[in-house]
Amino acid sequence: MEYRITAPLDKNVVKKLKAGDYVWISGTIYTARDAAHKRMQETLDKGQELPVDWKDNIIYYMGPSPAREGRVIGSAGPTTSSRMDPYAPRLLDMGLGGMIGKGKRSPAVSEAIVQNGSVYFAAVGGAGALLSRQIKKAEVIAYDDLGTEAIRRLEVEDLPVIVVIDPEGNDLYKMNAGNIIS
Amino acid sequence: MIREIGVDEITRQIRDMCIQANHYLSEDMVCAMKEATEKEQDPLGKKILGQLEENLKIAGEEMIPICQDTGMAVIFMEIGQDVHFTGGDLGQAVEEGVRRGYTEGYLRKSVVGDPLVRENTKDNTPAVLHTSIVPGDQVAITVAPKGFGSENMSRIVMLKPAQGVEGVKQVIWDTVQEAGPNACPPLVVGVGIGGTFEKAALLAKQALTRPVGEKAKDAHIRSLEEEMLEKVNRSGIGPAGLGGHVTALAVNINTYATHIAGLPVAVNLCCHVNRHVKRVI
Structure with missing residues:
Protein backbone atom coordinates (compact mmCIF):
# COMPACT_ATOMS: atom_id res chain seq x y z
CA MET A 1 0.00 0.00 0.00
CA GLU A 2 0.98 3.63 -0.39
CA TYR A 3 0.07 6.35 2.11
CA ARG A 4 0.55 10.07 2.62
CA ILE A 5 0.79 10.73 6.37
CA THR A 6 1.57 13.67 8.64
CA ALA A 7 3.98 14.09 11.53
CA PRO A 8 3.68 14.21 14.52
CA LEU A 9 2.05 10.81 14.06
CA ASP A 10 -1.53 9.80 14.74
CA LYS A 11 -1.61 6.39 16.46
CA ASN A 12 -4.70 5.39 14.46
CA VAL A 13 -2.81 6.00 11.22
CA VAL A 14 0.30 4.16 12.43
CA LYS A 15 -1.84 1.12 13.26
CA LYS A 16 -2.70 0.69 9.58
CA LEU A 17 0.90 0.63 8.39
CA LYS A 18 2.39 -2.67 7.28
CA ALA A 19 6.00 -3.65 6.55
CA GLY A 20 6.64 -2.92 2.88
CA ASP A 21 4.23 0.02 2.61
CA TYR A 22 5.55 3.07 0.74
CA VAL A 23 4.85 6.24 2.72
CA TRP A 24 5.27 9.98 2.12
CA ILE A 25 5.66 11.99 5.34
CA SER A 26 4.79 15.69 5.65
CA GLY A 27 5.02 17.83 8.77
CA THR A 28 7.51 18.25 11.60
CA ILE A 29 10.20 15.70 12.39
CA TYR A 30 13.48 15.85 14.34
CA THR A 31 17.04 14.69 13.69
CA ALA A 32 19.23 12.95 16.25
CA ARG A 33 22.08 10.49 15.85
CA ASP A 34 24.87 8.95 17.95
CA ALA A 35 26.12 11.86 20.07
CA ALA A 36 22.65 13.37 20.66
CA HIS A 37 21.32 9.99 21.81
CA LYS A 38 24.24 9.56 24.19
CA ARG A 39 23.58 13.00 25.64
CA MET A 40 19.85 12.35 25.97
CA GLN A 41 20.61 9.14 27.83
CA GLU A 42 22.92 10.99 30.24
CA THR A 43 20.25 13.68 30.73
CA LEU A 44 17.63 11.08 31.61
CA ASP A 45 20.06 9.27 33.93
CA LYS A 46 20.46 12.54 35.84
CA GLY A 47 16.69 12.82 36.13
CA GLN A 48 16.57 15.92 33.92
CA GLU A 49 14.20 16.80 31.09
CA LEU A 50 14.94 16.20 27.43
CA PRO A 51 14.98 19.12 24.98
CA VAL A 52 12.08 17.59 23.02
CA ASP A 53 8.91 15.83 24.18
CA TRP A 54 9.10 12.74 21.95
CA LYS A 55 5.44 11.79 22.28
CA ASP A 56 4.15 10.90 18.78
CA ASN A 57 7.18 12.52 17.19
CA ILE A 58 9.55 11.03 14.63
CA ILE A 59 13.32 10.93 14.97
CA TYR A 60 15.24 10.92 11.68
CA TYR A 61 18.68 9.35 12.20
CA MET A 62 20.53 11.87 10.08
CA GLY A 63 23.46 14.27 10.26
CA PRO A 64 23.41 16.62 7.27
CA SER A 65 26.29 18.09 5.34
CA PRO A 66 26.50 21.91 5.69
CA ALA A 67 24.01 24.01 3.70
CA ARG A 68 25.35 26.28 0.96
CA GLU A 69 24.26 29.92 1.10
CA GLY A 70 20.56 30.31 0.43
CA ARG A 71 19.86 26.61 0.94
CA VAL A 72 17.84 25.01 3.72
CA ILE A 73 20.17 22.08 4.32
CA GLY A 74 22.94 20.08 2.67
CA SER A 75 22.83 16.41 1.76
CA ALA A 76 20.40 14.72 4.14
CA GLY A 77 20.10 10.94 3.89
CA PRO A 78 19.68 8.39 6.70
CA THR A 79 22.49 6.91 8.79
CA THR A 80 22.67 3.31 10.06
CA SER A 81 20.01 2.90 12.75
CA SER A 82 21.53 0.00 14.68
CA ARG A 83 23.97 2.33 16.43
CA MET A 84 20.98 3.92 18.13
CA ASP A 85 19.58 0.54 19.25
CA PRO A 86 20.96 0.80 22.81
CA TYR A 87 19.04 4.07 23.29
CA ALA A 88 15.84 3.58 21.28
CA PRO A 89 13.69 1.40 23.60
CA ARG A 90 13.85 3.99 26.39
CA LEU A 91 12.65 6.75 24.03
CA LEU A 92 9.94 4.49 22.60
CA ASP A 93 8.71 3.84 26.14
CA MET A 94 8.49 7.62 26.54
CA GLY A 95 6.13 7.78 23.59
CA LEU A 96 8.43 8.22 20.56
CA GLY A 97 6.12 7.75 17.60
CA GLY A 98 8.52 6.56 14.94
CA MET A 99 12.05 6.43 13.62
CA ILE A 100 13.54 6.91 10.15
CA GLY A 101 16.92 5.42 9.34
CA LYS A 102 18.40 2.55 7.41
CA GLY A 103 19.36 -1.01 8.25
CA LYS A 104 18.51 -3.68 10.77
CA ARG A 105 17.24 -3.15 14.34
CA SER A 106 17.82 -5.28 17.44
CA PRO A 107 15.15 -7.60 18.89
CA ALA A 108 14.83 -5.19 21.85
CA VAL A 109 13.95 -2.29 19.54
CA SER A 110 11.51 -4.45 17.62
CA GLU A 111 9.78 -5.46 20.88
CA ALA A 112 9.59 -1.86 22.06
CA ILE A 113 8.00 -0.89 18.72
CA VAL A 114 5.29 -3.50 19.22
CA GLN A 115 4.69 -2.62 22.87
CA ASN A 116 4.31 1.07 22.10
CA GLY A 117 2.53 0.87 18.76
CA SER A 118 5.39 2.66 17.07
CA VAL A 119 6.94 2.22 13.61
CA TYR A 120 10.38 2.06 11.97
CA PHE A 121 10.82 3.49 8.48
CA ALA A 122 13.78 3.28 6.11
CA ALA A 123 14.76 6.09 3.81
CA VAL A 124 17.04 5.19 0.92
CA GLY A 125 20.66 5.31 2.11
CA GLY A 126 22.96 7.33 -0.10
CA ALA A 127 20.19 9.42 -1.63
CA GLY A 128 21.03 12.49 0.45
CA ALA A 129 20.83 15.02 -2.38
CA LEU A 130 17.41 13.76 -3.49
CA LEU A 131 16.01 13.60 0.06
CA SER A 132 17.25 17.12 0.88
CA ARG A 133 14.73 18.51 -1.60
CA GLN A 134 11.84 17.36 0.61
CA ILE A 135 13.15 19.37 3.57
CA LYS A 136 11.63 22.85 3.55
CA LYS A 137 12.92 24.19 6.86
CA ALA A 138 15.70 23.15 9.23
CA GLU A 139 16.57 24.62 12.60
CA VAL A 140 18.97 23.48 15.33
CA ILE A 141 16.94 23.31 18.54
CA ALA A 142 19.37 21.59 20.94
CA TYR A 143 22.97 20.45 21.38
CA ASP A 144 24.30 23.03 18.92
CA ASP A 145 27.86 22.19 19.99
CA LEU A 146 27.49 18.75 18.38
CA GLY A 147 27.63 20.27 14.89
CA THR A 148 26.14 17.85 12.37
CA GLU A 149 24.95 15.71 15.30
CA ALA A 150 22.85 18.49 16.89
CA ILE A 151 19.09 17.98 17.26
CA ARG A 152 17.32 19.72 14.36
CA ARG A 153 13.63 20.39 13.80
CA LEU A 154 12.75 19.77 10.16
CA GLU A 155 9.67 20.71 8.19
CA VAL A 156 9.32 18.06 5.48
CA GLU A 157 7.02 17.65 2.50
CA ASP A 158 6.44 14.21 1.05
CA LEU A 159 9.60 12.65 2.45
CA PRO A 160 9.63 9.17 0.83
CA VAL A 161 10.15 6.25 3.23
CA ILE A 162 9.33 2.54 3.44
CA VAL A 163 7.83 0.78 6.47
CA VAL A 164 10.42 -1.74 7.68
CA ILE A 165 9.08 -2.69 11.13
CA ASP A 166 5.34 -2.22 11.57
CA PRO A 167 3.46 -1.96 14.89
CA GLU A 168 2.80 -5.72 14.78
CA GLY A 169 6.53 -6.41 14.62
CA ASN A 170 6.73 -7.59 10.99
CA ASP A 171 10.21 -6.82 9.66
CA LEU A 172 10.62 -6.22 5.93
CA TYR A 173 14.34 -7.07 5.97
CA LYS A 174 13.61 -10.44 7.59
CA MET A 175 10.85 -11.07 5.07
CA ASN A 176 13.43 -10.54 2.28
CA ALA A 177 16.32 -12.38 3.97
CA GLY A 178 16.99 -15.94 2.90
CA ASN A 179 14.88 -15.26 -0.16
CA ILE A 180 17.59 -16.73 -2.40
CA ILE A 181 16.98 -16.10 -6.08
CA SER A 182 17.64 -19.23 -8.12
CA MET B 1 66.76 13.99 -13.42
CA HIS B 23 29.63 15.42 -6.01
CA TYR B 24 30.38 13.31 -9.08
CA LEU B 25 30.89 9.57 -9.27
CA SER B 26 33.54 8.30 -11.67
CA GLU B 27 32.39 7.14 -15.10
CA ASP B 28 32.70 3.42 -14.23
CA MET B 29 30.31 3.84 -11.27
CA VAL B 30 27.83 5.93 -13.26
CA CYS B 31 27.72 3.23 -15.96
CA ALA B 32 27.42 0.45 -13.38
CA MET B 33 24.44 2.18 -11.73
CA LYS B 34 22.76 2.64 -15.08
CA GLU B 35 23.23 -1.03 -15.97
CA ALA B 36 21.94 -2.02 -12.54
CA THR B 37 18.70 -0.09 -13.06
CA GLU B 38 18.19 -1.82 -16.40
CA LYS B 39 18.96 -5.24 -14.95
CA GLU B 40 16.81 -5.03 -11.80
CA GLN B 41 13.47 -6.84 -12.14
CA ASP B 42 12.01 -6.23 -8.70
CA PRO B 43 9.66 -3.20 -8.96
CA LEU B 44 10.71 -1.65 -5.62
CA GLY B 45 14.37 -2.37 -6.38
CA LYS B 46 14.05 -0.71 -9.77
CA LYS B 47 12.34 2.30 -8.19
CA ILE B 48 15.14 2.69 -5.65
CA LEU B 49 17.85 2.43 -8.31
CA GLY B 50 15.97 5.07 -10.30
CA GLN B 51 16.03 7.32 -7.23
CA LEU B 52 19.75 6.76 -6.82
CA GLU B 53 20.35 7.76 -10.44
CA GLU B 54 18.21 10.85 -9.93
CA ASN B 55 20.19 11.55 -6.75
CA LEU B 56 23.47 11.52 -8.72
CA LYS B 57 22.01 13.96 -11.21
CA ILE B 58 20.83 16.38 -8.50
CA ALA B 59 24.18 16.12 -6.68
CA GLY B 60 26.15 17.20 -9.75
CA GLU B 61 23.75 19.85 -10.98
CA GLU B 62 23.03 21.52 -7.66
CA MET B 63 26.34 20.82 -5.92
CA ILE B 64 24.81 18.89 -3.04
CA PRO B 65 27.01 15.98 -1.87
CA GLY B 147 31.58 6.39 4.34
CA PHE B 148 31.23 4.39 7.53
CA GLY B 149 27.87 2.70 6.98
CA SER B 150 29.72 0.22 4.81
CA GLU B 151 33.10 0.52 6.55
CA ASN B 152 31.48 -0.72 9.78
CA MET B 153 30.29 -3.90 8.05
CA SER B 154 33.75 -4.82 6.71
CA ARG B 155 35.91 -7.56 8.23
CA ILE B 156 39.23 -9.37 8.20
CA VAL B 157 39.67 -13.08 8.85
CA MET B 158 42.90 -15.06 9.22
CA LEU B 159 41.96 -18.30 7.47
CA LYS B 160 44.06 -21.45 7.64
CA PRO B 161 45.60 -22.59 4.31
CA ALA B 162 43.48 -25.77 4.44
CA GLN B 163 40.32 -23.67 4.21
CA GLY B 164 41.43 -22.58 0.75
CA VAL B 165 39.23 -20.95 -1.82
CA GLU B 166 36.05 -22.34 -0.25
CA GLY B 167 36.94 -20.55 2.98
CA VAL B 168 37.48 -17.32 1.06
CA LYS B 169 34.07 -17.63 -0.61
CA GLN B 170 32.44 -18.21 2.77
CA VAL B 171 34.01 -15.08 4.26
CA ILE B 172 32.81 -12.93 1.34
CA TRP B 173 29.31 -14.43 1.50
CA ASP B 174 29.02 -14.09 5.29
CA THR B 175 30.20 -10.46 5.19
CA VAL B 176 27.64 -9.45 2.57
CA GLN B 177 24.85 -11.40 4.28
CA GLU B 178 25.53 -9.91 7.68
CA ALA B 179 25.74 -6.41 6.23
CA GLY B 180 22.38 -6.79 4.48
CA PRO B 181 20.76 -3.35 4.24
CA ASN B 182 23.24 -1.63 6.59
CA ALA B 183 26.01 -1.09 4.05
CA CYS B 184 23.69 0.60 1.49
CA PRO B 185 23.58 -1.90 -1.37
CA PRO B 186 24.14 -2.14 -4.29
CA LEU B 187 27.66 -2.65 -3.01
CA VAL B 188 31.11 -2.74 -4.40
CA VAL B 189 32.84 -5.60 -2.59
CA GLY B 190 36.59 -5.07 -2.19
CA VAL B 191 38.49 -8.21 -1.26
CA GLY B 192 42.13 -8.63 -0.29
CA ILE B 193 43.60 -12.12 -0.16
CA GLY B 194 47.11 -12.86 1.10
CA GLY B 195 49.94 -10.79 2.51
CA THR B 196 49.91 -10.19 6.24
CA PHE B 197 47.13 -8.96 8.54
CA GLU B 198 47.48 -5.30 7.54
CA LYS B 199 48.39 -6.01 3.90
CA ALA B 200 45.13 -7.90 3.34
CA ALA B 201 43.12 -4.91 4.60
CA LEU B 202 45.05 -2.54 2.35
CA LEU B 203 44.54 -4.83 -0.67
CA ALA B 204 40.80 -4.82 -0.01
CA LYS B 205 40.71 -1.02 0.20
CA GLN B 206 42.74 -0.72 -3.01
CA ALA B 207 40.37 -3.16 -4.72
CA LEU B 208 37.57 -0.62 -4.14
CA THR B 209 39.47 1.97 -6.14
CA ARG B 210 39.84 -0.37 -9.13
CA PRO B 211 37.30 0.75 -11.77
CA VAL B 212 34.14 -1.33 -11.77
CA GLY B 213 34.21 -3.50 -14.88
CA GLU B 214 37.99 -3.87 -14.86
CA LYS B 215 38.62 -7.52 -14.04
CA ALA B 216 41.50 -9.15 -12.17
CA LYS B 217 44.48 -10.10 -14.31
CA ASP B 218 44.80 -13.71 -13.10
CA ALA B 219 42.26 -16.04 -14.69
CA HIS B 220 41.43 -17.94 -11.48
CA ILE B 221 40.89 -14.70 -9.55
CA ARG B 222 38.79 -13.30 -12.39
CA SER B 223 36.55 -16.35 -12.30
CA LEU B 224 36.30 -16.07 -8.49
CA GLU B 225 35.17 -12.45 -8.90
CA GLU B 226 32.53 -13.49 -11.42
CA GLU B 227 31.32 -16.43 -9.34
CA MET B 228 30.99 -14.35 -6.17
CA LEU B 229 29.25 -11.46 -7.95
CA GLU B 230 26.69 -13.86 -9.33
CA LYS B 231 26.23 -15.54 -5.95
CA VAL B 232 25.89 -12.24 -4.07
CA ASN B 233 23.29 -11.09 -6.58
CA ARG B 234 21.24 -14.20 -5.86
CA SER B 235 21.10 -13.32 -2.13
CA GLY B 236 17.83 -11.42 -2.58
CA ILE B 237 19.16 -8.49 -0.50
CA GLY B 238 18.73 -6.08 -3.40
CA PRO B 239 18.92 -2.27 -3.63
CA ALA B 240 18.76 -0.66 -0.16
CA GLY B 241 18.34 -4.19 1.23
CA LEU B 242 14.65 -4.14 0.33
CA GLY B 243 14.79 -7.09 -2.06
CA GLY B 244 15.89 -7.55 -5.64
CA HIS B 245 18.49 -8.85 -8.05
CA VAL B 246 21.20 -6.22 -7.73
CA THR B 247 23.00 -6.54 -4.40
CA ALA B 248 26.46 -5.78 -5.74
CA LEU B 249 27.82 -3.92 -8.75
CA ALA B 250 31.19 -5.65 -8.59
CA VAL B 251 33.40 -7.96 -6.56
CA ASN B 252 36.98 -6.73 -6.98
CA ILE B 253 39.66 -9.05 -5.60
CA ASN B 254 43.32 -8.10 -5.15
CA THR B 255 45.88 -10.70 -4.09
CA TYR B 256 49.44 -10.80 -2.78
CA ALA B 257 51.96 -13.46 -1.77
CA THR B 258 51.53 -14.81 1.74
CA HIS B 259 53.17 -17.02 4.38
CA ILE B 260 53.14 -20.85 4.24
CA ALA B 261 51.04 -20.88 7.42
CA GLY B 262 48.40 -18.31 6.51
CA LEU B 263 45.54 -17.18 4.30
CA PRO B 264 44.43 -13.69 5.35
CA VAL B 265 41.17 -12.47 3.80
CA ALA B 266 39.81 -8.94 4.16
CA VAL B 267 36.45 -7.83 2.82
CA ASN B 268 36.00 -4.08 2.60
CA LEU B 269 32.44 -3.22 1.65
CA CYS B 270 31.56 0.01 -0.08
CA CYS B 271 28.09 1.40 -0.68
CA HIS B 272 26.87 2.45 -4.12
CA VAL B 273 28.55 5.82 -3.50
CA ASN B 274 31.97 4.32 -4.23
CA ARG B 275 34.02 7.49 -4.57
CA HIS B 276 37.46 7.52 -6.10
CA VAL B 277 39.15 10.26 -8.09
CA LYS B 278 42.61 9.74 -9.56
CA ARG B 279 44.93 12.37 -10.96
CA VAL B 280 48.51 12.11 -12.16
CA ILE B 281 50.78 15.12 -11.87
Missing part, protein backbone atom coordinates in the same frame (compact mmCIF):
# COMPACT_ATOMS: atom_id res chain seq x y z
CA ILE B 2 65.05 15.21 -10.26
CA ARG B 3 61.66 16.81 -10.81
CA GLU B 4 60.56 19.39 -8.28
CA ILE B 5 56.93 19.66 -7.27
CA GLY B 6 55.75 22.33 -4.84
CA VAL B 7 53.65 20.94 -2.00
CA ASP B 8 51.13 23.76 -2.51
CA GLU B 9 50.25 22.02 -5.80
CA ILE B 10 49.46 18.85 -3.80
CA THR B 11 47.23 20.87 -1.44
CA ARG B 12 45.35 22.40 -4.38
CA GLN B 13 44.82 19.07 -6.13
CA ILE B 14 43.61 17.29 -3.00
CA ARG B 15 41.22 20.10 -2.14
CA ASP B 16 39.62 19.88 -5.58
CA MET B 17 39.57 16.08 -5.59
CA CYS B 18 37.74 15.93 -2.22
CA ILE B 19 35.02 18.19 -3.64
CA GLN B 20 34.87 16.40 -6.99
CA ALA B 21 34.66 12.91 -5.44
CA ASN B 22 31.74 13.90 -3.22
CA ILE B 66 25.81 12.62 -3.22
CA CYS B 67 25.63 11.37 0.37
CA GLN B 68 25.66 13.36 3.61
CA ASP B 69 28.40 11.03 4.86
CA THR B 70 31.17 12.65 2.87
CA GLY B 71 33.53 10.19 4.47
CA MET B 72 36.94 10.02 6.01
CA ALA B 73 39.44 11.00 3.31
CA VAL B 74 41.50 7.99 2.28
CA ILE B 75 44.36 9.08 0.03
CA PHE B 76 46.80 6.99 -1.95
CA MET B 77 49.94 8.63 -3.32
CA GLU B 78 52.25 6.79 -5.65
CA ILE B 79 55.34 8.96 -5.67
CA GLY B 80 57.92 8.66 -8.42
CA GLN B 81 61.38 8.17 -6.96
CA ASP B 82 62.70 11.07 -9.06
CA VAL B 83 60.31 13.57 -7.46
CA HIS B 84 61.51 16.10 -4.92
CA PHE B 85 58.79 17.92 -2.98
CA THR B 86 59.58 21.54 -2.20
CA GLY B 87 58.08 24.36 -0.17
CA GLY B 88 57.04 22.48 2.95
CA ASP B 89 56.00 19.25 4.65
CA LEU B 90 54.18 16.84 2.29
CA GLY B 91 52.04 15.34 5.06
CA GLN B 92 50.90 18.78 6.19
CA ALA B 93 50.17 19.76 2.58
CA VAL B 94 47.87 16.74 2.25
CA GLU B 95 46.04 17.63 5.47
CA GLU B 96 45.66 21.22 4.30
CA GLY B 97 44.10 19.97 1.05
CA VAL B 98 41.58 17.90 2.99
CA ARG B 99 40.87 20.79 5.37
CA ARG B 100 40.20 23.21 2.50
CA GLY B 101 38.21 20.69 0.48
CA TYR B 102 35.89 19.86 3.36
CA THR B 103 35.41 23.41 4.64
CA GLU B 104 35.28 25.32 1.32
CA GLY B 105 33.33 22.50 -0.35
CA TYR B 106 30.51 22.34 2.24
CA LEU B 107 31.34 18.72 3.04
CA ARG B 108 30.44 17.14 6.35
CA LYS B 109 33.08 17.00 9.04
CA SER B 110 32.84 13.43 10.24
CA VAL B 111 36.18 12.89 11.95
CA VAL B 112 36.79 12.72 15.71
CA GLY B 113 40.36 13.27 16.92
CA ASP B 114 40.66 10.63 19.61
CA PRO B 115 38.62 7.47 18.99
CA LEU B 116 37.59 7.23 22.64
CA VAL B 117 37.27 10.88 23.65
CA ARG B 118 35.44 11.51 20.33
CA GLU B 119 35.73 15.25 19.85
CA ASN B 120 35.08 16.37 16.29
CA THR B 121 38.16 17.92 14.67
CA LYS B 122 35.79 20.24 12.75
CA ASP B 123 37.74 20.13 9.47
CA ASN B 124 37.65 16.40 8.66
CA THR B 125 41.38 15.98 9.27
CA PRO B 126 43.39 13.89 9.65
CA ALA B 127 43.19 11.91 6.42
CA VAL B 128 44.33 8.31 6.09
CA LEU B 129 47.35 8.58 3.81
CA HIS B 130 49.07 5.66 2.09
CA THR B 131 52.24 6.47 0.19
CA SER B 132 54.37 4.26 -1.98
CA ILE B 133 57.53 4.88 -3.94
CA VAL B 134 57.45 3.92 -7.61
CA PRO B 135 59.80 4.45 -10.56
CA GLY B 136 59.50 7.68 -12.57
CA ASP B 137 59.01 11.38 -11.94
CA GLN B 138 55.22 11.57 -11.59
CA VAL B 139 52.86 11.52 -8.64
CA ALA B 140 49.58 9.62 -8.88
CA ILE B 141 47.03 10.71 -6.29
CA THR B 142 43.81 8.84 -5.55
CA VAL B 143 41.28 10.44 -3.20
CA ALA B 144 38.67 7.98 -1.97
CA PRO B 145 36.37 9.43 0.73
CA LYS B 146 34.98 6.46 2.68
